[in-house]
Amino acid sequence: MALYLSQLMICLRPINLLLIFGMVCLGIVFGAIPGLSATLGIALLLPVTFGLSTETSFILLLAIWIGGVSGSFISAVLIGIPGSSSSIATCFDGYPMTLKGESHKALAVGITASFLGTFFSVILATILSPIIADFALTLGPWEYFSLCFCAITLVASLSKGNIWKGLMAAGLGLMLGCVGMDPINGTQRFTFGNTNLSAGISTVAQMLGMFAMCQIIRDSARGEAKMPDAETSRKKGFGITIMDYFENLRICLFSFLVGLWIGFLPGMGSGISNMVAYGYAKSTNKSKIPFGEGNPSGIWASETANNASLGGALIPMMALGIPGDGITAMLISALTIHGLQAGPLFMTSQPDLAMLIFACVLVSAIVTFIVQIMTKNWFAYILRIPYHFLYSVILIIAYIGGYGISNTMFNIYVMLALCLLSLFMSIGGLPTSPLVLAFILSSKLEGYFRRAISMDKGSYEKFFTRPLSLILLLLAVFCVIWPYLSDYLKKRRADKG
Structure with a gap:
């Protein structure tokens, strides 16, 4: 507790509070404008963190993340x-x-639900992560390999469309992760004699190419660079009463638990949790206002769940080194940039930074809540920022960031190549999430596998005889066959009906 309070005091220093305030405001803008996102904001900020201290870097990244998801x-x-x-x-x-x-009431509900989901989920993450990390220290390379394998398979199976496309995307990520230095014996591979590839493909170049540049090109090609006008009327007061809280308490509690659990599962995140929570709220609706026609409970459910996923995603990231979603994958990349390794040992070797991360998310949530209350009447004007101004600035930042990785043009070329790869994947219907997760976990997956084989003198037996490893492998297999099994069961029910 003393360590957490000391790191909380660091976040509350005037200069750090000012940084949090600025990044939260920027995150809200990125989150509010369709086509931009917190993911894009973090991708653009990653190159900036090269010249900053680890503490300052994470204050910037975490603040823009919280503001972006809430906005x-x-x-x-x-x-x-x-x-x-x-x-x-x-x-x-x-x-x-x-x-x-x-709209005044709808915005007030969204602001409040977002804050409640983030605030309480990060408190639980702060309490649970050290406990899970202590348990994880008792595991061997067999369990860690199975956990990484299960995480990649789970993300691939949840991808939209054909599951095999998700697995194909994950395979591409593993191939990209093999470029560079062997994690066990240190030899170079797949570099084709190019010294720029000796350290592997830059994570920052990948993020900038596959998220920032690809997003701009896709939106321009689809003609999605214009938005309808938003309401700009100003109203006094907050918009909701104490009774609104109590009337939706049950929905908020369930949505919070759903968001926390789904956020904890690798690769699922807030995109799924808000839909699941909304479906529950709709199925239990007793209000005279039908869902889909302006029922505030729908906003309570969706926004509580998607923000609760933030705390849920922090738990596997901090305790296990497994990203809960795309954004926590980038945060793990940020740790790597600063020479740190996420996982159970991180909680014991860098407890001050671990507590700083939790404290910063908590402070960012409170600052986001205050900023949104104060600027609620200005939200409509955010959506009137011309796209051509935003996209021009983003492209410039992306190129500067790509060049700044190594002060050579090589990473610019890598960024452009990965942008093209992402575009071709989009055309072919291949999701990018499995690729990103597999790329981040590739070195761990290979390292744990080869270490386990070496420790057991070439035997694969312990992957299947150690209970937790076997359960995780069976879960991975189940994730692959479940879509087909589900279709088969539905067909049988239809035939019987």
Whole structure:
């Protein structure tokens, strides 16, 4: 507790509070504008962290993350277009409330639900992560390999469309992760004689190419660079009462638990949790207002769940070194940039930084809540920022960041090549999430596998005889066969009916 309080005091220093305030505001802007996101904001900030201390770097990255995820409900409410996949369900009732002249209340619900989900989930993450890390220290390379393998398979199986496309994308990620230095004996491989590849493909170049540049090109090609006008009327007061909290307490509690659990599972995240929570709230609705026609409970459910996923995703990242979603994968990359390794040993070897991360998320959540309350009447003007200004700035930052990785043009070429790869994957229907997760985990997956084989003198037996390792491997297999098994069961029920 003393360590946590000392790191909390660091976050509350005037200069750090100012940084958090600035990044939260920037994150809200990125989250509110469809096409931009917290993911893009972190990708653009990663190169900047090279010249900063580890503490300052994470204060910047975490603040823009919290602001971005929370801000995505703004466009969902005001114009019916979610700022990111985490607020898709918010559109269903948020925008109808705006059409009925209740945008003031809808925004107030979104602000409050987002804060409650983030605030309490990070408190639980702070308590649970050290406990899980202590347990993880008792595991061997067999369990860690199975855990990484299960995480990649789970993400691939949850990808939209054909599961084999998800597995193919994960395979591409593992191939990209093999470039560079062998994690066991240190020899170079797949570098084709190019010394620039001796350290592997830059994670920062990958993020900038596959997220920042690819997003801009896709949006321009689809003609998605314009948005409808948003309501700009100003209203006094907050918009909700104490009774609104109590009336939706049950929905908020369930949505919080759903978001926390789904955030904990690798690769699922807020994009799924908001839909699951909304479905529950809709199925238990006893209000006279139908869901989809402006029921505030839909916003309570969606925004509580998607923000609770933040704390859930922090737990596997901090305790196990496994990213819970795409953004925590980038945060793990940020640790790598600063010579640190996420996982159980991180909690014991760098406890001060671990507690700083939890404290910074907590402070960022509070600052986000205050900023959104103070600027609620200005939200509509955020959505009027011309796209051509934003995209020009983003491209410039991406090129500067790519060059700044090694002060050579090579990483610019890597960034462009990965942008093209992402575009071709988009055309072919291959999701990028499995690729990113597999790329991040590739060295761990290989390292744990080869270490386990070496420790057991070439035998594969312990992968299947150690209980936890076997359970994780069976879960990975189940993730692959479940879509087909589910279709078969549905077909049998239909035939019987």
